[in-house]
Structures are given as C-alpha cells and as structure tokens.
Amino acid sequence: RAAPSTFGAPVSPQGVDAPLRRSAVFLVLVMNDGDEAARTVREVLADLDGLVRTVGFRDLANPVSCTVGIGSRVWTELTGRKQPAELHPFREIAGAAHTAVSTPGDLLFHIWSDRQDLCFELERLLLAALGSAVTTADEVSGFRYFDTRxxxxxxxxxxxxxxxxxxxxxxxxxxxxxxxxxxYVVVQKYLHPLAAWQALTTEQQERIIGRTKADGVELDDAVEGQKSHKTLATITDEDGEHDILRDNMPFGRPGHGEFGTYFIGYSRHLWVIERMLERMFVGDPPGLHDRILDFSTPQTGTTFFVPPTTVLAALDAG
Ligand code: HEM
Structure with a gap:
C-alpha cells in the first residue's frame, strides 16, 4: 500500500514510530468536569514536549518519550476541532464466550524508555501538573521480558x-x-490464568498462537475450522494486508497471582483494529473465537486519537 501522500510533506506525528523500549507506563485518565479542568489539561498537553525534555535531558544516553491520545468524549472540548473521522468510544464486542469490555478514559499517556525510573519520573511530573483536573482510571507499568516475549x-x-x-x-x-x-490507538489490559496456560502442551500453545514457541516461526494458516491468533488478527482486503503497530508489554505481580499483557495498537484506520477484535471475540467462522481468549481476559478497552504535535502545541492558545 502507498504511504499517506502527506508523508514527506510537513505532517508532525508524535513518536508513534519510535523504536520500542524496555519499560513503559500506560496511564489512562478521565478528565474532570468544568472549564478549569479543561484549561489545565490543554496547558499541560501543549507543553508536554517541554516536560519530556525536562526528564530526558537528565540522561542523554537513554531517551524517554510520551505519546498522548485523546478520547472522543473530550476531543472537541479540548481541541476545538471536529472529531477525527473514525473516532468513537471503544465499542464492546460480546462474543458467545468472551467479551471485549469498554471502559472509561479520556486521555492516554504512553510513556516509554529503557530506564523505568525515567518513565516513573515523567509520570510523576505529569500527574503533578494535571493535579485535580483528572482522575486516574488505570495505570500499568510494563517491562520487556527476555527476547520480546x-x-x-x-x-x-x-x-x-x-x-x-x-x-x-x-x-x-x-x-x-x-x-x-x-x-488511532486502542488499549486493552489483559490478565492471564497462567497455570491453566502452562498446563497445555507446547504444541497446543503453538496452534493457538500460530507460531513456534522457541523460534517464533510462523505455522501454516488453517484452511478451515479453528484459526490461530495470528490468522484471526490478519486483515486482508482488495488493498492487501492491513497492518497495525503493537507495543504489547508484560506486567504483573506474582505475589498477587497477577500476570498480564497490556495490549496497545496504533493504526491509521480504527476499523482495522475493530475488525481484528471482531474476528478474535466473535470468531471466523462465528463461534470459533480466538483460543488465546480462553487464557486472556480483558479488564479494560478504550480508544483514543493521537493528534499530530502541531495540534497539541496549538492547544494553549484556546
Ligand atoms: C500476533 C500475542 C492481543 C493483533 C501476535 C503474536 C503473539 C501475540 C505472540 C505472534 C507474533 C507476532 O507477530 O507479533 C498477543 C497477546 C495478546 C494479543 C498475548 C493479548 C493477551 C491482540 C489483540 C490484537 C492483536 C487484542 C488486535 C486487536 C495481532 C496482530 C498480529 C498478532 C495484528 C500479527 C498477525 C500477523 O502475523 O500478521 N499476537 N496478542 N493481538 N497479534 Fe496479538
């Protein structure tokens, strides 16, 4: 497929395409009511770049980045612009066996660095600046696990x-x-009943995922019947295959029996991620859902739009 024709012209994406790092924080916030709250959020977003530099400058060898997504409920109030063409709240998908739940969230901060303390510091300063303008809906610290597992x-x-x-x-x-x-960016926080997953044989696990476990090599797609996660998440039409960028991160507290995957997917088209979710939760054919869901339960589901930096920088003027 062709790159956006604006590519090369002055579009100014946030660091969506930056290389993936070892640590991340996923912070989902609800904006509180009132003009004062909206004003504070606008000011903080307009100066987000400054805050990132404040933290990043303290270790020049280890960059820290942050992308911010804005949800449809507050988009117009914050930006004064029309809604992005495809933006709407995360639509719950209820399959026969599993449901992709929809949960609140007006702002997403995806912070990442190779150093966890830099992520922590940026999150701390960000929340201090936002103060009573927001309420935390969800907060997850993720880590890279061995060879990106x-x-x-x-x-x-x-x-x-x-x-x-x-x-x-x-x-x-x-x-x-x-x-x-x-x-567009979609997040879902999944929890895994790890003991049940580990009770499967490696071959059973590989058939569910669609790749070998040791080497990550692709298995053939099933022609009929139960499809693997890899096959259900592949979206093809007359324009070819539609990819998304995933930066899933493990998180957990073994002492509390908590083992999770924070799913985050960035896409040019929201419908591509929605089609993936539909195929996973409803199944293709319907009824044959993605078996990864028998071992992965979403606790959250929220959709945002990540505006170009020019839109963020202009917020202060509002
Ligand atoms: C592929 C894990 C949820 C979309 C994969 C692969 C693994 C994986 C191991 C194969 C390696 C790779 O190509 O990256 C997980 C886990 C999830 C999860 C543990 C949650 C518990 C999702 C969700 C979506 C998604 C919710 C989309 C809405 C994809 C896509 C691929 C993929 C697009 C690549 C398919 C291809 O080969 O083209 N996932 N995934 N995944 N997953 Fe997931």
Missing part, C-alpha cells in the same frame, strides 16, 4: 510493520487532511 512465553511483535510500511500503517493521511500525521 509476552508472559505466555511467545515472542510478541514480530509481524509489526517496518520501514515505509510503518508510517503507511500508522499515520492518518489525505483521508482526513486536517489531522494527517495522527493515529
């Missing part, structure tokens, strides 16, 4: 787009010119 033990992220495919898959183009360079 999830807690199910599989290498996760292999099929992510690279090179020119990355902006083409993640950045809005001419289809929504005012917001070109932005991205």
């Amino acid at each position: 999830d807690l199910l033990g599989f290498v996760d992220g292999t099929a992510n787009p690279v090179g020119p495919d990355l902006p083409a898959s993640t950045l809005v183009g001419d289809e929504d010119p005012e917001l070109a360079g932005g991205s």
Whole structure:
C-alpha cells in the first residue's frame, strides 16, 4: 500500500514510530468536569514536549518519550476541532464466550524508555501538573521480558510493520487532511490464568498462537475450522494486508497471582483494529473465537486519537 501522500510533506506525528523500549507506563485518565479542568489539561498537553525534555535531558544516553491520545468524549472540548473521522468510544464486542469490555478514559499517556525510573519520573511530573483536573482510571507499568516475549512465553511483535510500511500503517493521511500525521490507538489490559496456560502442551500453545514457541516461526494458516491468533488478527482486503503497530508489554505481580499483557495498537484506520477484535471475540467462522481468549481476559478497552504535535502545541492558545 502507498504511504499517506502527506508523508514527506510537513505532517508532525508524535513518536508513534519510535523504536520500542524496555519499560513503559500506560496511564489512562478521565478528565474532570468544568472549564478549569479543561484549561489545565490543554496547558499541560501543549507543553508536554517541554516536560519530556525536562526528564530526558537528565540522561542523554537513554531517551524517554510520551505519546498522548485523546478520547472522543473530550476531543472537541479540548481541541476545538471536529472529531477525527473514525473516532468513537471503544465499542464492546460480546462474543458467545468472551467479551471485549469498554471502559472509561479520556486521555492516554504512553510513556516509554529503557530506564523505568525515567518513565516513573515523567509520570510523576505529569500527574503533578494535571493535579485535580483528572482522575486516574488505570495505570500499568510494563517491562520487556527476555527476547520480546509476552508472559505466555511467545515472542510478541514480530509481524509489526517496518520501514515505509510503518508510517503507511500508522499515520492518518489525505483521508482526513486536517489531522494527517495522527493515529488511532486502542488499549486493552489483559490478565492471564497462567497455570491453566502452562498446563497445555507446547504444541497446543503453538496452534493457538500460530507460531513456534522457541523460534517464533510462523505455522501454516488453517484452511478451515479453528484459526490461530495470528490468522484471526490478519486483515486482508482488495488493498492487501492491513497492518497495525503493537507495543504489547508484560506486567504483573506474582505475589498477587497477577500476570498480564497490556495490549496497545496504533493504526491509521480504527476499523482495522475493530475488525481484528471482531474476528478474535466473535470468531471466523462465528463461534470459533480466538483460543488465546480462553487464557486472556480483558479488564479494560478504550480508544483514543493521537493528534499530530502541531495540534497539541496549538492547544494553549484556546
Ligand atoms: C500476533 C500475542 C492481543 C493483533 C501476535 C503474536 C503473539 C501475540 C505472540 C505472534 C507474533 C507476532 O507477530 O507479533 C498477543 C497477546 C495478546 C494479543 C498475548 C493479548 C493477551 C491482540 C489483540 C490484537 C492483536 C487484542 C488486535 C486487536 C495481532 C496482530 C498480529 C498478532 C495484528 C500479527 C498477525 C500477523 O502475523 O500478521 N499476537 N496478542 N493481538 N497479534 Fe496479538
């Protein structure tokens, strides 16, 4: 597929395409009511870049980054602009066996660095600046696990787009010119009953994921019947395959029996992620859902739009 035709022209994406790092914080906030709260949020978002530099400058060898997503409920109030073409709240998907729940969230901060303390520091300063303008809906600290594995033990992220495919898959183009360079982002916090997963044989696990466990090599797609996670999450139409960028991170508290995957997907088109979720939760054919869901239960589900930096910087003027 062609890159957005605005690519090369002055679009100014946030660091959606930055290399994946070892630590991340996923912070989902609800904006409190009132003009004062909206004003504070606008000011903080307009100066987000300054805050990132304040923390990042303290260790020049280890960059820290933050992308911010804005939910549809507060988009117009915060930006004064029309809604991004596809933006709407996360739509619950109720399959026969499993449900993709929809949970509140107006702002997403995805903070990442190779140093966890830098993530922590940026989150701390951010929340101090936002003060009583927001209420925390969810907060997860994720870590890179060995060779980019999830807690199910599989290498996760292999099929992510690279090179020119990355902006083409993640950045809005001419289809929504005012917001070109932005991205849709969907997050879901999953918990795994790890003992049940570990009771499966490696071959059973590999058939569920669609790749080998040790090496991450792709298995053939099933022609009929039960499809693997890899196959159900592959979206193809007359324009070819539609990729998204995933930066899933493990998180957990073994002492509390908590083992999780924080799913985060960036996409040029929201419908692509929604189609993936539909195929996973409803199944293809319907009824044959993604078996990864028998071992992964979503606790949250929220959708945001990641505006280009020009939109963020202009917020202060409002
Ligand atoms: C592939 C794990 C949820 C979309 C994979 C792979 C693993 C994995 C191990 C194979 C390696 C790779 O290509 O990255 C997980 C886990 C999840 C989860 C542990 C949650 C518990 C999701 C969700 C979506 C998704 C919710 C989309 C809405 C994809 C896509 C691929 C993929 C697009 C690549 C398919 C291809 O080969 O083209 N996932 N995943 N995953 N997953 Fe997931």
